[in-house]
Amino acid sequence: MGRAKSKRAGERRSGPSAVVEQVDGGVAELVPDRERARGWTLLIDGAPQSHVDLDDPAYLGFEYQRRLGHVIDLVAPPGRPVQAVHLGGGALTLARYVAATRPRSTQQVVERDAALVGLVRRELPLDPNARIRVRSADAREGLAKVPGGWADLVIADVFSGARTPAHLTSGEFLTDIRRVVRAGGLYAANLADGPPLAHLRGQIATAAGVFAELALVADPTVLRGKRFGNAVLVASDQPLPVPELTRRAASDPHPARVEHGRHLLAFTGGATPVTDATAVPSPAPPPSAFR
Numbered sequence: 001m002g003r004a005k006s007k008r009a010g011e012r013r014s015g016p017s018a019v020v021e022q023v024d025g026g027v028a029e030l031v032p033d034r035e036r037a038r039g040w041t042l043l044i045d046g047a048p049q050s051h052v053d054l055d056d057p058a059y060l061g062f063e064y065q066r067r068l069g070h071v072i073d074l075v076a077p078p079g080r081p082v083q084a085v086h087l088g089g090g091a092l093t094l095a096r097y098v099a100a101t102r103p104r105s106t107q108q109v110v111e112r113d114a115a116l117v118g119l120v121r122r123e124l125p126l127d128p129n130a131r132i133r134v135r136s137a138d139a140r141e142g143l144a145k146v147p148g149g150w151a152d153l154v155i156a157d158v159f160s161g162a163r164t165p166a167h168l169t170s171g172e173f174l175t176d177i178r179r180v181v182r183a184g185g186l187y188a189a190n191l192a193d194g195p196p197l198a199h200l201r202g203q204i205a206t207a208a209g210v211f212a213e214l215a216l217v218a219d220p221t222v223l224r225g226k227r228f229g230n231a232v233l234v235a236s237d238q239p240l241p242v243p244e245l246t247r248r249a250a251s252d253p254h255p256a257r258v259e260h261g262r263h264l265l266a267f268t269g270g271a272t273p274v275t276d277a278t279a280v281p282s283p284a285p286p287p288s289a290f291r
Contacts, residue, residue: 029043040053085109108135152185218259
């Protein structure tokens with residue numbers, strides 16, 4: 001897809017203007033947050049992807065990002081630097097959060113859309129002191145280059161056209177993530193699904209075949225199959241901090257529920273683990289999901 005010059009919308013309005021640019025994955029928009037002086041929302045083809053506040057990178061505006069923020073906060077004692085891998089970059093919101101809340105952390109971001117990376121770096125520059133390396137590559141190819149046991153935390157938040165690519169949903173993919181996560185480290189994934197939740201159930205069953213411990217954080221209406229939405233899957237080879245994760249999720253502006261143990265495995269309803277041979281992309285969200 002050809003690269004188009006960026007343009008700024010609404011030049012006659014006061015304050016910063018929106019930035020619109022063609023990137024590899026579609027039309028990217030950076031829209032200013034009128035309630036936060038240096039806040040921006042990234043949209044791809046009209047679908048909200050992430051929010052960044054350059055003045056306060058510890059602020060997480062989206063529900064699913066707050067839930068991933070809880071996982072980041074629990075991966076190690078407060079303030080301790082960590083080694084993190086982010087599969088999917090977006091506006092680099094979570095990498096900024098780690099750098100702000102855990103200074104001296106070392107992070108690798110793998111984002112396939114090089115044009116998007118260029119846009120974000122130019123318009124929403126990173127703190128030059130942050131130890132964040134951004135690599136333009138497919139998530140699975142980039143992951144393969146990370147040494148075994150290197151990461152305290154791996155976060156997967158990869159979408160193409162609002163869907164997670166098929167090759168990033170399989171047991172083989174999760175097995176390589178397991179290789180990269182150190183003993184006692186955490187894996188967290190942003191999953192999106194709606195009724196009948198076949199994708200979500202399959203992802204839980206797949207992760208259960210790779211990791212010993214699982215938890216799922218989601219809005220109760222999503223778990224009941226009432227609407228399309230995001231769920232955060234957390235996995236480790238050791239017991240998870242479920243009580244504290246539950247407390248944090250329940251205290252969010254939009255409270256979430258945490259499922260784990262036998263209740264979570266029962267939730268799969270006998271779903272079959274996904275393999276490279278059977279993998280399909282996650283379902284596309286309905287238009288109502290963006291209203």
